[in-house]
Amino acid sequence: MRTVLRTVNRVLLGLLGLVLLALGGSVLAVGLGAPAPSWWIHHGRRDVLLSAAERTRWRDAGWWWPAVLAALAVLVLLALWWLVAVLRRRRLAEVLVDTGDGEGALLRGRALESAVAQDAGGMDGVERADVALTGRRSAPAARVRLLLAPHVAPATALHRLTTGALAHARDSAGLASLPAEVRLKGVRHQAERVG
Known part of the structure; x- marks a missing residue:
């Protein structure tokens, strides 16, 4: 059972790493001036992450941005906890x-x-x-x-x-x-x- 869990954990880590590497590489390439593909969410190096309309859409709801930031903070803490759990060895190999x-x-x-x-x-x-x-x-x-x-x-x-x-x-x-x-x-x- 531990071998199966270890294999699943490694496969998930590998897939997540490949997705993050592809996204990060794409953002970096577009930011450095490479032409953006037609399906890409931004259209060039001068394009912003959130437009003015997207930023002000939820302005009347005072809970929106604190909720988004809290959810992102929880995701970062969970990712750090997972990283520490993966890196920490309980037993000597x-x-x-x-x-x-x-x-x-x-x-x-x-x-x-x-x-x-x-x-x-x-x-x-x-x-x-x-x-x-x-x-x-x-x-x-x-x-x-x-x-x-x-x-x-x-x-x-x-x-x-x-x-x-x-x-x-x-x-x-x-x-x-x-x-x-x-x-x-x-x-x-x-x-x-x-x-």
């Missing part, structure tokens, strides 16, 4: 592994996340483990969520995680450190009424 030869190698972030999650999920009393890598590829950090069984003490689970799964991942990737933010949650079990 790859980790730079020190191979000792000065060049290094790249390890897929999802593979390291999966290995840490599997290692942490195999600990006693851990019902489920979710791991996400953040930060830079040369200095990754982990966000770990553990769902604990009722009989496990949180301090014990945290100690096992840091000395087990996180230490294994740090050592196997050749990292100097692997800071982690760990969130622990306990499983709620319903008590059965006897008698």
Whole structure:
């Protein structure tokens, strides 16, 4: 599902970019003196965006221009929000592994996340483990969520995680450190009424 959404997002971004590029290029070309096509909304470089009749058409309605400007401001804010959401990466795609030869190698972030999650999920009393890598590829950090069984003490689970799964991942990737933010949650079990 994520692959489909990513593909749709890229196609929409590409189409929107092509439309904006065509419009902007056309406006620039006409403004620089190129002949305007017959279907173009302006007829030459001296033509204005809004004529006097178009500007004064809604003069009696005092709400018109503030409403237009507010709608344009909302569109600009939505476009900026979309741009930030597209550019911001929630997960680290790859980790730079020190191979000792000065060049290094790249390890897929999802593979390291999966290995840490599997290692942490195999600990006693851990019902489920979710791991996400953040930060830079040369200095990754982990966000770990553990769902604990009722009989496990949180301090014990945290100690096992840091000395087990996180230490294994740090050592196997050749990292100097692997800071982690760990969130622990306990499983709620319903008590059965006897008698």
